Amino acid sequence: xxxxxxxxxxxxxxxxxxxxxxxxxxxxxxxxxxxxxxxxxxxxxxxxxxxxxxxxxxxxxxxxxxxxxxxxxxxxxxxxxxxxxxxxxxxxxxxxxxxxxxxxxxxxxxxxxxxxxxxxxxxxxxxxxxxxxxxxxxxxxxxxxxxxxxxxxxxxxxxxxxxxxxxxxxxxxxxxxxxxxxxxxxxxxxxxxxxxxxxxxxxxxx
Amino acid sequence: xxxxxxxxxxxxxxxxxxxxxxxxxxxxxxxxxxxxxxxxxxxxxxxxxxxxxxxxxxxxxxxxxxxxxxxxxxxxxxxxxxxxxxxxxxxxxxxxxxxxxxxxxxxxxxxxxxxxxxxxxxxxxxxxxxxxxxxxxxxxxxxxxxxxxxxxxxxxxxxxxxxxxxxxxxxxxxxxxxxxxxxxxxxxxxxxxxxxxxxxxxxxxx
DNA sequence: TATTTATCGATATAATTATATCGTTATAAA
DNA sequence: TTTATAACGATATAATTATATCGATAAATA
Numbered sequence: 486x487x488x489x490x491x492x493x494x495x496x497x498x499x500x501x502x503x504x505x506x507x508x509x510x511x512x513x514x515x516x517x518x519x520x521x522x523x524x525x526x527x528x529x530x531x532x533x534x535x536x537x538x539x540x541x542x543x544x545x546x547x548x549x550x551x552x553x554x555x556x557x558x559x560x561x562x563x564x565x566x567x568x569x570x571x572x573x574x575x576x577x578x579x580x581x582x583x584x585x586x587x588x589x590x591x592x593x594x595x596x597x598x599x600x601x602x603x604x605x606x607x608x609x610x611x612x613x614x615x616x617x618x619x620x621x622x623x624x625x626x627x628x629x630x631x632x633x634x635x636x637x638x639x640x641x642x643x644x645x646x647x648x649x650x651x652x653x654x655x656x657x658x659x660x661x662x663x664x665x666x667x668x669x670x671x672x673x674x675x676x677x678x679x680x681x682x683x684x685x686x687x688x689x690x691x
Numbered sequence: 692x693x694x695x696x697x698x699x700x701x702x703x704x705x706x707x708x709x710x711x712x713x714x715x716x717x718x719x720x721x722x723x724x725x726x727x728x729x730x731x732x733x734x735x736x737x738x739x740x741x742x743x744x745x746x747x748x749x750x751x752x753x754x755x756x757x758x759x760x761x762x763x764x765x766x767x768x769x770x771x772x773x774x775x776x777x778x779x780x781x782x783x784x785x786x787x788x789x790x791x792x793x794x795x796x797x798x799x800x801x802x803x804x805x806x807x808x809x810x811x812x813x814x815x816x817x818x819x820x821x822x823x824x825x826x827x828x829x830x831x832x833x834x835x836x837x838x839x840x841x842x843x844x845x846x847x848x849x850x851x852x853x854x855x856x857x858x859x860x861x862x863x864x865x866x867x868x869x870x871x872x873x874x875x876x877x878x879x880x881x882x883x884x885x886x887x888x889x890x891x892x893x894x895x896x897x
Numbered sequence: 898t899a900t901t902t903a904t905c906g907a908t909a910t911a912a913t914t915a916t917a918t919c920g921t922t923a924t925a926a927a
Numbered sequence: 928t929t930t931a932t933a934a935c936g937a938t939a940t941a942a943t944t945a946t947a948t949c950g951a952t953a954a955a956t957a
Contacts, residue, residue, distance in 0.1 A: 581787025683769035
């Protein structure tokens with residue numbers, strides 16, 4: 486697999502293609518970028534370019550073999566590989582993510598949550614004290630860490646994760662995290678999303 | 692307030708600025724775009740341009756008055772205005788979001804969840820049958836809807852929300868929603884985030 | 898008071914991302 | 928068998944977004 490030079494925007498559209506393809510796999514044996522673009526209200530050239538980075542099987546007049554494309558997307562997106570992860574911050578959001586079974590589908594397996602508050606520790610519920618994080622990460626070879634602590638603690642948690650060998654961080658705190666160059670931070674900024682919503686409403690209702 | 696011509700990327704950075712400013716309000720009476728940019732690892736011109744869309748009080752050599760800027764950002768982002776919202780889909784994610792108190796801080800007040808499955812209806816827990824959604828939205832003047840149903844049901848739920856007067860939709864399903872021009876869809880695509888994480892790992896570990 | 902400095906706002910350039918165009922090819926219809 | 932068409936890939940153009948440059952200005956220092 487050649488995971489090179491693929492833009493974040495492309496990468497973020499791939500799951501949409503995959504989802505759409507799965508929903509029409511019975512309907513189309515072959516499918517074209519034009520049809521996909523139409524269904525997802527995107528530009529067909531964009532779809533074609535995006536797909537070119539995971540597949541090279543497109544044929545003029547015919548398009549792509551739907552099942553092949555699904556397979557290629559799933560492989561590329563790592564849905565067929567299990568990635569073990571841990572969560573730091575066992576508050577409401579952390580627990581919710583941990584309890585959310587939907588991530589399995591994407592190859593994400595959340596093994597454990599960690600928290601600094603002794604009151605929430607509960608090993609039966611898979612919540613351990615943060616002191617045990619480094620050892621756990623090394624032993625289990627954890628490469629993905631999810632941060633759901635309050636903004637003011639996010640950076641220190643981030644540092645701890647990096648020290649413990651984590652390579653990719655999914656950050657739910659509304660802060661910018663400073664990390665070494667080779668570590669990826671993916672921000673899931675709910676505040677940012679809300680900003681967009683609220684701004685739209687202010688526009689509409691004024 | 693003039694909410695015009697502001698790019699989504701800018702809008703998404705504003706909460707970061709606000710959060711940072713709050714964390715240093717005791718330290719700096721005045722603050723410059725340079726300092727903010729440095730702290731958030733952004734370009735100073737970008738910060739200045741972003742701030743120009745909410746404030747016009749920057750002074751050479753001095754920068755901005757921290758407290759004024761905080762106030763302006765909060766107003767602009769609508770954190771001082773309560774936006775009532777509802778959730779459709781009372782599965783794990785829906786319940787989690789509903790129970791998550793953090794949104795209050797951003798002016799988002801989730802009043803009720805709706806679901807089509809009679810087994811999960813529980814008015815004491817603020818989960819109502821989906822049939823009651825349109826009436827509820829109209830009566831309570833709901834303008835924000837949050838979609839946490841499975842991908843295959845997302846479009847019909849979206850249509851229902853639009854019919855019921857909702858103007859902005861926060862979509863957690865990994866699908867593209869088709870809506871009239873004046874309705875905003877903000878996608879919180881967890882699958883997309885995971886795609887980015889997984890791709891990075893594949894790169895690093897290959 | 899003159900000079901230096903940090904910073905602003907405005908404008909210009911660069912980089913990235915999206916869209917349009919064009920030649921080619923595989924299939925279907927005439 | 929020829930012609931038409933849908934769709935591909937490649938390349939070119941347009942739009943958006945980020946970064947760099949520059950003159951102006953408020954405060955600090957000489």
